[in-house]
Amino acid sequence: DARVTQTPRHKVTEMGQEVTMRCQPILGHNTVFWYRQTMMQGLELLAYFRNRAPLDDSGMPKDRFSAEMPDATLATLKIQPSEPRDSAVYFCASGVWTPLGGGSGANVLTFGAGSRLTVL
């Protein structure tokens, strides 16, 4: 089965350090999403891309978070500087979006295993 690959799986860092999380979407998927999961907020959408172009990053704290897709096989989420409140599981997901006339028009998102971040 095709998988979304996320690295690292676990990261412990100290406050103020830069953290970069990477995601390899499924080949052929044209949309990539970053979600954050915490006990308090549940699953929050941070940002997403279609055909490598950012569509919406309104869920991200702009001053410290950035998301990019340098190529079709790699999406990155960077936090600089990290803070304890950033501790969470970060999920990457990919899917296929097509115009309604040409297909389902809906993503069935395949999620990666997540990156568990702990900021001390």
Added chain:
Amino acid sequence: AQKVTQAQTEISVVEKEDVTLDCVYETRDTTYYLFWYKQPPSGELVFLIRRNSFDEQNEISGRYSWNFQKSTSSFNFTITASQVVDSAVYFCALSEYNQGGKLIFGQGTELSVKP
């Protein structure tokens, strides 16, 4: 505004009982999609089902069944004869066509099935 509400935070049942997980959604779009995902203790999110707003037929897959009712904006999920392996957090999600396919999740329902 789009919103998904899963009012049941936790449910505990004994094996072989039937259990229904509720999901209520809000949307202004006429074209939208509803999903259920399962998150077992291992942490990954596993896709279970997708429904589009034009198809109100109920669906059954083994012990799982889904009831979609546009009149009440609900998309409920029933597990028949629950098993310990069904223990997980279950998320209902909404995707509006005009929002580019992003999923908005409910808060999740943690199901515990005891032997």
